[in-house]
Amino acid sequence: MKLNDTLRRVTERIQERSAPTRAAYLARMAAQRDQGPKRAHLSCGNQAHAYAAMDDADKSKLAESSAGNIGIITAYNDMLSAHQPFEHYPDLIRRAAREVGGTAQVAGGVPAMCDGVTQGQPGMELSLFSRDVIALAAGVGLSHNTFDSAVFLGVCDKIVPGLVIAAATFGHIPAVFIPAGPMPSGLPNDEKARVRTQFAQGEVDRNALMAAEMASYHGPGTCTFYGTANTNQMLMEFMGLHLPGSSFVNPGTPLREALTLAAAKRALAISDLGNDYTPTSAILDEKAYVNGIVGLNATGGSTNLLIHLIAMARASGILLDWTDFAEISEAVPLMARVYPNGLADVNHFHAAGGLGYMIGQLLQGGLLHDDTLSIMGQGMALYTQEPKLRDGELTFEPGSKDSLNEKILRPCKDPFQPTGGLKRLAGNLGAGVMKVSAVAEERHIVEAPARVFHDQDEVKAAFRANEFTTDTVVVVRYQGPKANGMPELHSLTPLLSVLQERGLRVALVTDGRMSGASGKVPAAIHVSPEALDGGAIARIADGDIIRVDATNGTLDVLDAAALEREPVLADLSAHQHGLGREMFAAFRNHVGTAETGASAI
Template identity: 70%
Template sequence: MRLNKTLAEVTHRIIARSAASRSAYLERMQAAAGKGPARAHLSCSGQAHAYAATGADQATLAEASSGHLGIVTAYNDMLSAHQPFETYPALIREALRQAGGTAQVAGGVPAMCDGVTQGEAGMELSLFSRDTIAMATGIALSHNVFDAAVYLGVCDKIVPGLVIGAQAFGHIPAVFLPAGPMTSGLANDEKAQIRQKFAAGEIDRAELLKAEMAAYHGPGTCTFYGTANSNQMLMEFMGLHLPGSSFVNPGTALREALTVAGSQRALALSALGNDYTPICQVLDEKTYANGIVGLMATGGSTNLLIHLIAMARAGGIILDWQDFADLSEVVPLLARVYPNGLADVNHFHAAGGLGFMIGELLEAGFLHGDTKTVAGDGLANYAQEPFLSAEGLTFRPGPKETLNAAIVRPAAEPFQATGGLKRLTGSLGTAVIKVSAVDEKHHVIEAPARVFHDQEDAKAAFKAGEFNGDVIVVVRFQGPKANGMPELHSLTPMLAILQGRGHKVALVTDGRMSGASGKVPSAIHVVPEALDGGPIAKVRDGDMIRLDATSGALEILTEGVLDRASASADLSAYQHGTGREMFGMFRRTVTSADTGATVFDLPTESTPTSQN
């Protein structure tokens, strides 16, 4: 099938914009690869230190002729999504022995949960945890003894951080091994209704906790389509998982078989064999374009609008929000998974899932099919699904037809003709919005502003009965420089109640919203942020604002607003407690949301960006 014209144009634009920085990155990776297996260059003392605790593998490692795999793990047993990784290292070591190689845990990285920290001070460390994870990945691999690596991580900042760190060692192959989603519990829409009842004071905390425990009830990823599961989708669209492995439940024979196969595949891709495929070759400009397409076609998390930019820049590739906006205009929305629909990711997987979608998008010309992947050359590998037979793990063609058209549809009959995310621009700045879960009647909101400097103040005003009509709630000084750009998902029940009362409601913020952003229109990641003196710092209560997700506009309608002095805020409360004092350097050096909100050095554009 002929490649979609817009996809071709956007990809060409990315390649041109990134030419100098991408070339410099690849030269560095080629130089690193040219040194050969790193551990052969270690001193005898260095090798002895590295192998001292490997037991029966020590003699094999000393020979330096067999492949050695590094494991970078985000295991902890507080987070359901990462608890299954506890048993992975032993399984991987045995799998590598069977293949004639060895494996060691190279290091661990932190993993925090936005669900646990939602509305709490710890959320202000969430975004910065991504770059911390990238740094920890670099430290884990800095011993320079591995021929390939596998990465164990699932949730919101963990996968982007691991990808950033893996690209610093882009000369070695990388396979990402997921843990899979927990089995389905309390339906997500029922959970949301109970949260709204609690916010309205209709039920007590005991009843709320009972519902939450029924929803989050076992090992694995949360089952709604938020950032964690958007990450898993990306790892297939971008060729870093084995095909069909993202949404296989923990504790199953198929999950274990995929873990074994993925670890063995990583070593088979090393320079010691005949199929050398380092991650720097997998993650190229076409691959990142495919990732954006996957995000749009599935209605994925708004958080990836910053993470994908940061991930790409780590490999010398420069993305911007206009790339996302242009692809969103042409990529059809093929999935309805909560909060975009009633189904969860288990239902989505059963209905055909990613294998069906990738096949459809390839056939319709919305994906580059000629990318390298850990499963081999060509994204068509990911139109397959894994299964167990008497011969072991086997891959077969995925379904050619949807098994439930209420959850996933063919490209010729999409839920909507455009993607799930949009860019907004105007006199209030630049922002993004997730529209896949927002009813079309709420795509345009024109209402007076009510301005807050903290989400808790907004919730207090709601509890005091201060919202009695149409309103655009503006929560500012929540950007990366101000306080780490926390998610403001705890505002969702309040805003949904106001919307349910028949009011026109929207949120505008320089902070973030959850990856589970729902039915209330939310203009998020506003840049410039308030602390940088952006227009959002000039808005006052009562100013009229227009959020138009149809035309892509975010405008201040009241005259004279931009002539005002910027408001200031006391940010001292964000600087200490719950570890925040350790991240002052991050707040001082972090870039804007539209450049990835990262503390790392950024490559510069090779050519001016065309703004279509």
């Protein structure tokens, strides 16, 4: 099938824009490879330190330089349900490596925080910066320069983007990402949301809320709604760093273990010691990132990736911008309805045909680059396969050519909506983005007086005092990366949903983020320039009429005279200390804009 004209045009534009930086990056990667297997350049003392804790058989293999050595970067901790299964993965990876004559070592651990724990809490102000910390920590682990390939164990919001940044930086060695899989389905997500709304209105007590939350988040594995964590897993398949069909296989199953073993063996098979060398730098090219953006739109994925993908691409020498996302969104249909864009969870999505079916449909529609390289080889058709266990052996077989539930997953030619639902907004308030795939069409345009806040707790207090009685655009500013680390404001969603259900037209405008589970309330987020950087959002006052228009892609204050005011300054002192925030001052002082990936490295 001929490639869609929009995808072709956007890809060519990205390639042209990125030509100097991409060429310099690839030259660095080639120079690294030219040095050959790195252990040859280590002294005997270097090597003795690196192998001291290994058993004698593994030491002998490495001392003779005949075996491939996998560096394991793990984000394991047992506080994150999604990462708890990784506890025993290093043992599986070592076992798999030995079965094919190789070795494996844990090269390093990286931090992994749970945004579900920190939502609405001070710790959320460290969340975005944790991505850069993860990249740096992974870099420290791989800097020992004794690994022929790497495997990365991570799932959730900032973890995978941080790991990809590190994998791209060390792009001369192959990288395989190994997921943990989603927890089995629990309390339906729409029922959980209903209880949250009831609690926000005082209709149920905290015991009822806790019971609902515990029934929803109930065991090891990724949360089952389609937020940033599961969007990350989708991306790793669309961009060729997972084994096909591996993203949404539940933890603790025989198939999950078989996929982990196979992924480790694949990491060795594509190292520079063999005949199938596949460095990460060759996989993560402009076409791979475009395929990732296609997947983001086709699945209705997390708005957080509008920041993360830009940062990931820059580590690969590739320059993306929000216009690329917006134009691709107009060309790619929304094919999935997974909560918060529908009632199903990711287990239901996977059972309906999942990513293999979707990739096959997009290829038929000319909506994916079909010639990209992956850890499996050449061509996206490899990712239409699904893994099966046959007599205890892992095989990859053709996936379903039909959706098994069209209420969840629809064909490319008969989608839920013709566009992906990610909108770039631009106007006299700056540039921002909105996810509209879960927002009712009649709410795509909101024009109402502003109510301005400098803290999400102020919004909650105003709600409890019943101060929202008319149509309102809630403006929460000084939430950008320079101000306080750009926290998610997801804890405002139940309150704004209540106002919407009362018949009010409401919208959120913020230089902060919303959750990957952004839902039915229109939210213009990532507004840039941010307030602390001189953005127009700092000049808005209560009562100014703001128009948030996702139909035409605009974000404006209607009385341009408002922009002549002096910016209102916020007292940010309370956000500089406590729960580690004082240690991240350097990040706040050096971070880039949301439009450029909000990175401090």
